[in-house]
Amino acid sequence: MIDLHDLRLDDARALLQHDASSSLPEPDESRTQYLQRVIDQLCELSLRDPLTGLANRRHFRHVLGREIDAVARSGESALLLMMDIDHFKKVNDTYGHLAGDRVLQAVAKALASCVRPMDTVARYGGEEFAAILPNCPPSFGKIVAERIRATVGSLNVLVAPLISLQVTISIGGAYAPEWVRSTTGLWTDRADIQLYRAKSEGRNRVYIDQQPEIAVSAEEKNMLFGHLSMGNPAWLESVSADAPVGAADSAMNRVN
Amino acid sequence: MMSDVLNPPQDNVAAPTVPLKPLGKVLAVTSGKGGVGKTFVSANLAAALAKRGHRVLVLDADLGLANLDVVLNLYPKVTLHDVFTGKAKLEEAIVRAPGGFSVLLAGSGMVEYSRLTPEVRDDFLRIMSGLIPHYDIVLLDTGAGISDVVLFAVSLASEILVVATPEPTSLTDAYATIKVLVGQQKRQNIRMVINQTARLGDGRAITTQLQQVLDRFVVTEPGRPIRLIHLGDIPSDPSVRQAIMRRQLLMQSTPGCPAAMAISLLAGKLEDTIIKQKA
Numbered sequence A: 001m002i003d004l005h006d007l008r009l010d011d012a013r014a015l016l017q018h019d020a021s022s023s024l025p026e027p028d029e030s031r032t033q034y035l036q037r038v039i040d041q042l043c044e045l046s047l048r049d050p051l052t053g054l055a056n057r058r059h060f061r062h063v064l065g066r067e068i069d070a071v072a073r074s075g076e077s078a079l080l081l082m083m084d085i086d087h088f089k090k091v092n093d094t095y096g097h098l099a100g101d102r103v104l105q106a107v108a109k110a111l112a113s114c115v116r117p118m119d120t121v122a123r124y125g126g127e128e129f130a131a132i133l134p135n136c137p138p139s140f141g142k143i144v145a146e147r148i149r150a151t152v153g154s155l156n157v158l159v160a161p162l163i164s165l166q167v168t169i170s171i172g173g174a175y176a177p178e179w180v181r182s183t184t185g186l187w188t189d190r191a192d193i194q195l196y197r198a199k200s201e202g203r204n205r206v207y208i209d210q211q212p213e214i215a216v217s218a219e220e221k222n223m224l225f226g227h228l229s230m231g232n233p234a235w236l237e238s239v240s241a242d243a244p245v246g247a248a249d250s251a252m253n254r255v256n
Numbered sequence B: 001m002m003s004d005v006l007n008p009p010q011d012n013v014a015a016p017t018v019p020l021k022p023l024g025k026v027l028a029v030t031s032g033k034g035g036v037g038k039t040f041v042s043a044n045l046a047a048a049l050a051k052r053g054h055r056v057l058v059l060d061a062d063l064g065l066a067n068l069d070v071v072l073n074l075y076p077k078v079t080l081h082d083v084f085t086g087k088a089k090l091e092e093a094i095v096r097a098p099g100g101f102s103v104l105l106a107g108s109g110m111v112e113y114s115r116l117t118p119e120v121r122d123d124f125l126r127i128m129s130g131l132i133p134h135y136d137i138v139l140l141d142t143g144a145g146i147s148d149v150v151l152f153a154v155s156l157a158s159e160i161l162v163v164a165t166p167e168p169t170s171l172t173d174a175y176a177t178i179k180v181l182v183g184q185q186k187r188q189n190i191r192m193v194i195n196q197t198a199r200l201g202d203g204r205a206i207t208t209q210l211q212q213v214l215d216r217f218v219v220t221e222p223g224r225p226i227r228l229i230h231l232g233d234i235p236s237d238p239s240v241r242q243a244i245m246r247r248q249l250l251m252q253s254t255p256g257c258p259a260a261m262a263i264s265l266l267a268g269k270l271e272d273t274i275i276k277q278k279a
Helices: A010-018 A030-047 A057-072 A088-097 A096-115 A138-153 A184-200 A218-229 A233-241 A251-255 B004-007 B040-052 B069-070 B081-085 B106-111 B118-134 B148-155 B168-185 B202-217 B238-245 B258-278
Strands: A079-083 A120-125 A128-134 A157-162 A163-165 A169-175 A206-208 B024-031 B057-060 B094-096 B102-104 B138-140 B159-164 B189-197 B228-235
Touching: A010 A030, A030 A057, A057 A120, A057 A128, A057 A184, A079 A096, A079 A138, A079 A184, A088 A157, A088 A163, A088 B138, A096 A120, A096 A138, A096 A157, A096 A163, A128 A138, A138 A169, A138 A206, A138 B159, A138 B202, A157 B238, A163 A251, A169 B258, A184 A206, A218 B168, A218 B202, A251 B057, B024 B040, B024 B148, B040 B069, B040 B138, B040 B159, B057 B069, B057 B148, B057 B168, B081 B118, B118 B138, B118 B148, B138 B258, B159 B168, B168 B189, B168 B202, B189 B202, B202 B228, B228 B258
Parallel strands: A169 A206, B024 B138, B024 B159, B057 B102, B057 B138, B159 B189, B189 B228
Antiparallel strands: A079 A128, A079 A169, A120 A128, A157 A163, B094 B102
8 A cells, every 4th residue: 555655745746736636635535545646636727828718839739639539530521720929929919928928828718618518728839829620511611711710810918007908819720631651741741731831821811621522412413313313223233233332421421 | 762751961951842743663653632532542553553564653532631650550660750760771671562562651659740741841852752762653552631641642643543422522522632732743644443333334324424624614724624533433342341340452352352453453453644754
């Protein structure tokens, strides 16, 4: 049995205390439960950005890796957004780093408010943020990115008495490559290229890596298979005879 | 000629831009949906063409997901990936497949190249232009879906072969693929092979149906209509499954079965329309 007095928990306790978590054993807690809680809280701490409370870069990388594997198997549409606050250096230079921190915190809060609970918003570094949106249909991606841009643009960040700042954000996005094994590096690169494009074309805008237009309308489908429902026996037989089980999931349909 | 591939002239500053001018005698085999027999058709068509005395190369243009190695039961030490990274010469990556044709496999490391940077385009284009003079026909086995890599590979081909099965999902994807190729690459003539048909005439009926939907919904420039050419059907045949399970070419395991005979017919038509015309 572990004796808590044999363990050097002071550093861990100090860290957790600083993070406003309860760092001492609760009266009704066993030693194992207490240690488990300390470990859980430390893990939690190691995944978060201390300033903004968002996922940190380590956590972001982990989620991104998991997501790209999921997409390769499922063909589900997942979006990565890379976001950078425009002219942030000017905020720091003019109003100081504390003001800069306030802006980062306010933007982080705004970002988190714009996405679903299943999405991961991270501070990527400096004034750059990233969001991973699993199961995000192409039609939804542009909407959510625009929502983020507008929300950040409408913020009034109080950085000192009577001084409130307004900032804008540039956003670049890319969908995970479907049906191919790929790397997280390639995915982030594609989103970064779009972010760079948003920056170089005037900032405060959204660019998302375009996928080819492959929508097939209901009308077209109806004409393609219209005679199916009309019961053309030859066609029905040819369709049902050798259709492998589970083949109903069309690659293209999933892309749409 | 091969050395030109590996030691390109230094004045190649101007990167090729899309749309690329299609190269001669290159047939892209594509499908939209995965799992319709694209690689199976490519490999066996190559064997049938080789049997007719042609020099045939199949290139695994599915940079991310190589399947040709599985179908042909080939696991070469040197792949296209080693050529791209400068570890090997192009000649070393070309292997002889059981059916008497040549194969250039991408290798799993090629996933790093699945983003189409100008460098990747250049490398690919240079390799392709070096290869073409050595063969009567080059078949590009493209990946599933309509990714930029697939579209790029198809853009290098003079001819397109779309493989579909009679399943609605496969037909929808084939239709979507054709639409994109017509829209982005201004393609006019597209050959169709309908795989796994239940009875004679089904394939032609399907191609006709696709043509009618295209005529109705896809607007092309005046005087440039889309023309689907029905190359033929491959009937549903239990021998196909057996060959795939044994990792053999159908043309070798059961050359007399209905599906193999259908593929021989397809090869004959390709010979007449592509190889002889361009020779």
